[in-house]
Amino acid sequence: MGDEELVTALEELRLAVTKEDFVRAVLSGRRRNMQPEHERIDLRPVQIKDGIQIQVSYSDGRQMTSKNFLVADLPFAQFSQSGYANILVENEGETLSLRISKKGAPLFSRSKNSLTRDLSHDKSKKRLLDASDPFLREVGIADANGVVKPSKIDKYKQVEEFLRLLIPTLNDAIEAGHVRRPTVEAPLRLVDLGCGHAYLTFGAHQYLQAEGIPVSVVGIDVRPNSRDRNNAIAQNLGIQKSIRFLAEEISATSVNEADVAIALHACDTATDDSIAWAVNRGVPLTLFAPCCHHDIQSQIKVAPEPWSMMTRHGIMRERLGDLITDSLRMQLMKLAGYRVEAIEFIGGEHTPRNLMIRAVKTGAPVEKEEVERYQSMISMWGVLPVLAGKLNR
Numbered sequence: 001m002g003d004e005e006l007v008t009a010l011e012e013l014r015l016a017v018t019k020e021d022f023v024r025a026v027l028s029g030r031r032r033n034m035q036p037e038h039e040r041i042d043l044r045p046v047q048i049k050d051g052i053q054i055q056v057s058y059s060d061g062r063q064m065t066s067k068n069f070l071v072a073d074l075p076f077a078q079f080s081q082s083g084y085a086n087i088l089v090e091n092e093g094e095t096l097s098l099r100i101s102k103k104g105a106p107l108f109s110r111s112k113n114s115l116t117r118d119l120s121h122d123k124s125k126k127r128l129l130d131a132s133d134p135f136l137r138e139v140g141i142a143d144a145n146g147v148v149k150p151s152k153i154d155k156y157k158q159v160e161e162f163l164r165l166l167i168p169t170l171n172d173a174i175e176a177g178h179v180r181r182p183t184v185e186a187p188l189r190l191v192d193l194g195c196g197h198a199y200l201t202f203g204a205h206q207y208l209q210a211e212g213i214p215v216s217v218v219g220i221d222v223r224p225n226s227r228d229r230n231n232a233i234a235q236n237l238g239i240q241k242s243i244r245f246l247a248e249e250i251s252a253t254s255v256n257e258a259d260v261a262i263a264l265h266a267c268d269t270a271t272d273d274s275i276a277w278a279v280n281r282g283v284p285l286t287l288f289a290p291c292c293h294h295d296i297q298s299q300i301k302v303a304p305e306p307w308s309m310m311t312r313h314g315i316m317r318e319r320l321g322d323l324i325t326d327s328l329r330m331q332l333m334k335l336a337g338y339r340v341e342a343i344e345f346i347g348g349e350h351t352p353r354n355l356m357i358r359a360v361k362t363g364a365p366v367e368k369e370e371v372e373r374y375q376s377m378i379s380m381w382g383v384l385p386v387l388a389g390k391l392n393r
C-alpha cells in the first residue's frame with residue numbers, strides 16, 4: 001500500500017463518518033516524527049435540538065474537552081492527517097481500521113460488527129455498572145434493593161472508573177494488534193492480582209461480557225477466605241465457568257498466562273509482585289493502581305542536594321517517595337518493552353491512591369538513554385527498587 005492507497009483509505013474513512021449509520025470513530029497513537037495536537041480523538045453522532053451532529057471529544061491524559069460539529073463542517077481530514085497511527089471508524093455492520101506502521105506503511109482492514117447507532121447526548125455520564133446488577137449485591141456493594149450502600153460508594157466509583165479506562169484501552173490494544181482479538185473459543189484472559197473482595201474482578205467480568213467480549217477471569221489473593229467467599233459468589237451468580245479465584249501469593253501463583261493483568265491497590269510491594277508477574281510473562285496489557293509504598297521511602301537515608309528541602313518535611317518526603325517508586329516502576333516497565341503512562345483514574349475525593357500505571361507491551365527497542373536515565377536516578381537517590389530484583393535487573 002503506497003501513498004495513493006493511503007489517500008484512498010483516508011477518504012473512505014472520511015466518507016464513512018458522514019454516513020447515516022455512523023456509530024463511532026477513534027483516532028489514537030502517534031505516527032513516527034509526528035505530534036498530533038491531542039492524545040486521542042473520539043467521534044460519535046449525537047441528537048441535539050437542531051438535528052444530528054458529530055460530537056468530537058479531545059483527550060489529553062487527564063483532560064477531555066468536547067465540541068459538536070455539523071456533519072458538513074467536521075474537519076475529519078484535518079484530524080486524520082495530523083499524525084495519528086490508528087484510525088478506527090465503525091458504522092452499523094462494518095468496522096474500518098487503518099494502522100500506519102513506524103515506517104509509514106498503511107495497513108487498512110475491514111471487518112463485520114453488530115453495532116447499532118446510539119444518539120443519546122451525554123454518554124460520559126452513563127453509569128457503567130447497573131446498581132441493580134445482582135453481582136453488586138452479592139459482593140456487598142449494593143443492598144437488597146439494588147442501591148449502593150453509602151459505605152461502599154467510594155469503592156463502587158473506583159471500580160467503575162477503573163473499568164471506564166479498561167475498555168477503551170483494551171479496544172485500542174486489540175486494534176493496534178498488541179492484544180489478540182478474543183473469541184468465544186479463546187476468550188480474553190484477565191487476571192486480577194490481589195483481588196481481595198473481588199469488587200473489581202466481578203465488575204470486569206460482568207462489564208466485559210456486557211460489552212460482548214468473551215472473558216475468562218481469575219482473581220488471585222493470598223487469603224483463602226477471600227477465595228472461598230468469591231468462588232461461592234461466582235456459583236450463586238452461575239458464572240463459575242468464566243470466573244474463578246485462587247488463594248495464592250502473586251509471586252508464586254500457578255497462573256502463567258494472561259492477556260490483561262489488573263491490580264487495584266495491591267498493598268505495598270504486592271504491586272511490584274504484580275508488575276513482575278506480568279512483565280516476566282510478557283502480558284501485553286496491564287493496568288495497575290498502586291497502594292501504599294514503603295520500599296523506596298525506607299531506603300532514602302540521605303536525599304541528594306538540594307532535595308533535602310523537600311524530604312525534611314514528613315508529608316512531602318512520603319509523597320516524593322511514592323512518586324519516585326512509581327517513576328522507577330514505570331521506567332523498569334519501559335526498559336522491558338512496554339509503552340507506559342501514569343494517569344489519574346479517579347478524583348482524589350474517592351481515594352488518595354488514584355494514580356494508575358497503564359502499560360502496553362509494544363516490544364519497542366529500548367533506547368540507551370532510557371537505561372542511563374534509570375541508572376542515574378537510582379544512583380542519585382542511593383536506592384534499588386524491589387522490582388528491579390524481581391525483573392533480574
Ligand SMILES: C[S@@+](CC[C@H](N)C(=O)[O-])C[C@H]1O[C@@H](n2cnc3c(N)ncnc32)[C@H](O)[C@@H]1O
Pocket residue numbers: 193194195196197198199200220221222223226248249250251263264265266267270273291
Ligand atoms: C487493599 S486490598 C485491595 C483489594 C481489591 N483489589 C480492591 O481494590 O478492593 C489488597 C489485597 O491484596 C492482597 N495481597 C497483598 N499481598 C499479596 C500477595 N503478595 N499475594 C496475593 N495477594 C496479596 C491482600 O490480601 C488484600 O486482599
